[in-house]
Amino acid sequence: AQSVTQLDSQVPVFEEAPVELRCNYSSSVSVYLFWYVQYPNQGLQLLLKYLSGSTLVKGINGFEAEFNKSQTSFHLRKPSVHISDTAEYFCAVRTSNTGNQFYFGTGTSLTVIP
């Protein structure tokens, strides 16, 4: 069975500081990895995705993530956060043998402090 773990439920960080949101997954087959962001009263918006190729992927709003197969991780990073980055962030995994069924983590609430 697949699972996705987001170790930090809440991450407070000062404005213009760097941030890393952690995501680990468990799967015995090939995976496709995604990060979504959810702003208050909205649905989920795709930040970035890893399908194949370079393990460092860049997304919207200055975010990037690195796929580490040996550590089964896909951590999300941003070198300098803004107030507008305050939101809930979800890591999601899709495996190569389950159709387009996504497995989501429980989310990390990022709060940027002025």
Next chain:
Amino acid sequence: ETGVTQTPRHLVMGMTNKKSLKCEQHLGHNAMYWYKQSAKKPLELMFVYSLEERVENNSVPSRFSPECPNSSHLFLHLHTLQPEDSALYLCASSQDFLSNQPQHFGDGTRLSIL
């Protein structure tokens, strides 16, 4: 414009009422999904439709009844709900059920059961 539109945005209903949630996608996608999002829990996949055929039903109570009349529209019919059904219900779509492309989400319907 997210491409996936959900109505209504908010719904309050009694346990004996019958109501329906509507989802419409303008992306030309062939697969559509219903998710339930409750606080501090991973997103729960409820139903998946591919080319108007149901392909997944993850042990959802029969008081939730989906309908997919065409590839652009998805409904969730509600009947005799329980207080624990209060949650944000998200609709999503993707190009195809078997592709590795991401899912696109609507802004959700916030459902409150009295």
